[in-house]
Amino acid sequence: MTTLESRVDIPEIPQQATTYTMAQALTAALRDAMAADERVLMFGEDVGALGGVFRVTDGLTRTFGENRCFDTPLAEAGIVGMAVGMAMNGFRPVVEMQFDAFAYPALEQIISHVAKMRNRTRGRVGLPMVIRVPYAGGIGGVEHHCDSSEAYFAHTAGLTVVSPATPADAYSLLRESIEYPDPVIFLEPKRLYWNKAELQLPLRTEPLGRAVIRRPGTDVTLIAYGPTVPHALDAAAAAEQEGRSVEVIDLRSLVPFDDATVTASVRRTGRAVVVAEAAGFASVASEVVARVTEQCFHSLEAPVRRVTGFDIPYPPPKSEHHHLPSVDRILDVVEELQW
Amino acid sequence: MTTLESRVDIPEIPQQATTYTMAQALTAALRDAMAADERVLMFGEDVGALGGVFRVTDGLTRTFGENRCFDTPLAEAGIVGMAVGMAMNGFRPVVEMQFDAFAYPALEQIISHVAKMRNRTRGRVGLPMVIRVPYAGGIGGVEHHCDSSEAYFAHTAGLTVVSPATPADAYSLLRESIEYPDPVIFLEPKRLYWNKAELQLPLRTEPLGRAVIRRPGTDVTLIAYGPTVPHALDAAAAAEQEGRSVEVIDLRSLVPFDDATVTASVRRTGRAVVVAEAAGFASVASEVVARVTEQCFHSLEAPVRRVTGFDIPYPPPKSEHHHLPSVDRILDVVEELQW
Amino acid sequence: MVLHAPETGHSTLLPSAEPVQLIDEHGAVTPHADYDLPSEAELLAAYRALVLGRRFDRQATTMVKQGRLAVYPSSNGQEASQVGAVLATRNDDWLFPTYRDCVALVTRGVDPVGVLTLLRGDWHSGYDPYEQHVAPQCTPLATQSLHGVGLAHAARLKGEDTVALVFIGDGATSEGDFHEALNFAAVFKAPVVFFVQNNGFAISVPLDKQSVAPSLAHKAIGYGIPGKRVDGNDVAAVISVVSAAVERARAGEGPTLIEAHTYRIDAHTNADDATRYRDAHDVEAWRGKDPVSRIDAYLRGTGALTEELAAGYAAEAEAVAEDLRRRLGADPVTDPRELFHHVYADRERLADQARLLDEELALEEGAGQ
Amino acid sequence: MVLHAPETGHSTLLPSAEPVQLIDEHGAVTPHADYDLPSEAELLAAYRALVLGRRFDRQATTMVKQGRLAVYPSSNGQEASQVGAVLATRNDDWLFPTYRDCVALVTRGVDPVGVLTLLRGDWHSGYDPYEQHVAPQCTPLATQSLHGVGLAHAARLKGEDTVALVFIGDGATSEGDFHEALNFAAVFKAPVVFFVQNNGFAISVPLDKQSVAPSLAHKAIGYGIPGKRVDGNDVAAVISVVSAAVERARAGEGPTLIEAHTYRIDAHTNADDATRYRDAHDVEAWRGKDPVSRIDAYLRGTGALTEELAAGYAAEAEAVAEDLRRRLGADPVTDPRELFHHVYADRERLADQARLLDEELALEEGAGQ
């Protein structure tokens, strides 16, 4: 028995539109990717019999067998380091870090190897692998279960970092990440796991690397990604009541960054607010402010502002709502944009 | 024998001004801190008999004994985790990570414990400890020996992050970091280890948290820290030849960030360039651009610009000079500031 | 061939083929060559702690179902391990517990509401670590084992004879930090006891997918320290084996690794569905090895446990439960401003951000009036 | 008491009290119950590789002094370990070397200039890993051991019988990744051989500050795999012990941990000052156990190594050195633009930043004309 020969034939025929939660869309993406390419493997903690603590890998072991979706010993550096070796040897591993903060034991492997292998080997060894990280808060989780860890990854050259905000993007971006020739950090906003959409699978949305305007507007651009996209949309709807036309951009991909879409929008609207859940200091939000300002300076009517988490450790469940960017906080900052 | 009782009496009397390299100033700071406070310990890899690969801990074991400066097994998470426990039990450990990239195995301990202990315990357990990290490049080091890792630390709420650029600051900031009630990431620019100054020790420079204007000017503010401060000064000197008056700020402390000093300068000059060696994306430099722009928007004649390392893994020795912010690159960007 | 490591006496580092047991599942004494049965007084104290611990655990389980806790990882089935290990320590010895070790903390004397604060969600930790010498319950697996080593080594440098007792699960032994902690402790001869509660599972992952070692205690020899195995459902054996290790550490002879063989009767937490990965039969088999009933049977057999005593402990346990219902049932009072109070000793550092929240709260309060 | 881990046969997992030796330091055969002496042809091949490896190492050491390399961590004294281990593998088995294992790579057949590219500083790695099945030399300690496990497990899933040979130093065994790698390999029964070159030091830190285990090979039983010890200066013993482990792995019986007892004669690297932490006497004692001279003596004794053969190998070695002097002596041609070529498969992603450098280079070139 060899895995590479034991191709499971699950035909990728368009199905009727069905309701999917984001978590289910991710499961479908994994299943379709594993069916389409025998080199795709899924492993991590509790991803086998249990189907993952969020059930994203539900049924994969049953369908594809223990060789293609399996539990590992409990060690995140081990999981990622093993994936590096498997990717070197022809597989396309997808690994799950159970929660954001539990990817930290793997940071050395990620920073020193995952991100650098292609470069170290002068292009000879690429690592097509995906590290799935359920991240961010808003679900009443206790400490270490709600971190927004994207800055660590986004700052590390060699990584590709994406985060879907809709079930459709969850499916499409995960399929694309698995097909990508380089390692992708795939950040899943836990809070949106249960958001639903009607999908006809398989589907593909805009390509990885492209930001998308989720709501067009003319007065100000809200730039969000992952867990804050729904807030930005809610804020835009509320602002409309007050006569402001708010454009909302969903970045989708943090690295590479879609300057063209963002810049064109801000040049049009002349104002921008970045909305992110992570602590603001030296964050992805800082980067967005910096590059938008560099590129749109003369179109700006007001400084680009940020609505982010505070520069504090993620709060305990009972207080998290005071920390998270809220619609009110977004609206307040929009109002301050020197109209 | 107990360490806490075995106070070594090295009187801290002012000495004649003597020439110190930055490395020697650090050694002196460690020695004086250990003499002044029996709770101060130093440990890590090769810091004992060898005196550290950069000789910063030279002589400490000889002077203070094996209980106060000692080698550990080779494991960075172990070193930092052990320091956490020692700090919980009344000591003030100073630990050395041998090189920047070799602190990565300790990132989980640093992010999930070092940074958060005071907060997790509702203020009951503080961790007065210092993690010394020789960092950044310019010394012809091979891969993993030249990383600029400050963004990982600066983004992590709960950490204090400093980096000296002069021998005097090396001494003073290290003394202050050791006395600080919270954990400090002490980033030592390897390239400046051999820079010299005449010092009369003990000395204290500006307090931790304060940025310093190293060279006053009126036309543009260069904002630098650690390894890029000398470049910024060189660029300022060169610009003067061409009739530009360039102010140079040495941040010294990345977290906390001295908004007052930076903002006052940029409001005066109306232009700013941030100079840092780390890859630019989602970096400390991004943060500086973002906050300066937020706070000085209406004083700015041009967008705040960055001169940073490229968004690539640190290059091999023979090519590093193409990556590092150079005086020319700084001058070019200064020229582009829409004069 | 000159070797650098000591060569002698290392066979004593290997654990016994069978876990140490002193009282079997029916309450009968199973004498052991190396370990004496604890005194009757000790066993009665253990019995009382087990009764209290179990009641506490049941009450917490009830309250998580009622939504009074965000999550609860039950100790059901593991009470003898936690109680026995704690009773083997002095009150000034330090405990380094995980999220699972609530019964251990209650046994040490930490206020039950303090123990559950993390899980209720009003703060990350609900007690002062220095008061009962208990580190904050630790979630990132195995990380606390290094803190235990550091604290213990520090104690030794200070000339104190404090011992650190590190709690850790079978799954967490796979983490790199566990290895580093064992090695640091061994090299520094730090007074640490590593107490592995091998409850057979790491969430859904059974031990045979976690390790194929003869036993987890066999890891000890790789660090040059003794490894011991104990029946984790036999509180008498746990007390004896852990006490010996604690006294060895206290005497300056260095760390010990102990594996307690036990079982988690409930799911991983209330949020877990254990039917997905294990058989009801296995759970039933382990119920037969219940840690409370065997010591109950034994002490009733010796006559030490009278009806009256038992009734007294039961009443005490009810009082603990009642107190929990009352105090944990009330909504916690939290002040959002506290989010900024403990990040740094110097509160000024986050003053700007705190002000933003203050303004919002002032507005809300204004609107509320 | 039901246990989850297998109970039987684990005494075979413990290493022997003494490292396996087949030829002593004077070249005399020391027969061993479990291991046969390799064939004369194998030993001659090993001798040749040792002579070449040593000459390569001496030449690299010379060239680092001349400033032709940024740094060089010498294999002097460890050649038998590296040569023996590599010769025990098939050419399609994968090596996972560290910075120290240059002689191993030369033995496998990697172009010596490719081996030294990292240390010369023109690129991070100078050879195609897929050509000779050699992973890039690894600097972050112990991290490569996990890559070896992954690659080996992948091979098994593909139905290939490739084995991964992981090189690691004594110091690096303290890192968490080493523990995780041993455990993953054991649990997945991955075809990996972990080959620890215990050269007594991690830079300045002697083994007794690194570990107080009876031996590093004693760690194996904690993962349920066999641990072996071998005289790392006896190339015959290394070949035999590693071959057995490789064949065991190839046969699907899982990983082995091997500790080779050897010594680093030179300083850690040219940048290190070994007089700060060790005694010249110790070094002298180890010179007496030289890995080349004993096999030289043995093979001359059997008559297999004639003057003619020896002269031939010496000439080959000189040719290697001469080639290194020539090719490594020339300044490498580097193209700064390459900095942007390999970060991502899609070069467009860094096009903007590459353009900035392009412009600077164009200006420089313009100025140069």
Ligand SMILES: Cc1ncc(C[n+]2csc(CCOP(=O)(O)OP(=O)(O)O)c2C)c(N)n1
């Ligand atoms: C570093 C890290 N990785 C993953 C997790 C998620 N997690 C929480 S408990 C658990 C299983 C732990 O098993 P074990 O160590 O046996 O302890 P038990 O829960 O059985 O007491 C996992 C994977 C974590 N808390 N920390």
Ligand SMILES: Cc1ncc(C[n+]2csc(CCOP(=O)(O)OP(=O)(O)O)c2C)c(N)n1
């Ligand atoms: C993670 C990590 N920490 C620290 C270092 C710095 N360093 C390089 S070699 C070395 C000693 C390694 O000793 P050992 O494993 O015995 O190998 P040897 O050099 O003796 O071959 C150290 C500390 C490193 N390369 N990686």
Ligand SMILES: [Mg+2]
């Ligand atoms: Mg468990």
Ligand SMILES: [Mg+2]
């Ligand atoms: Mg070594």
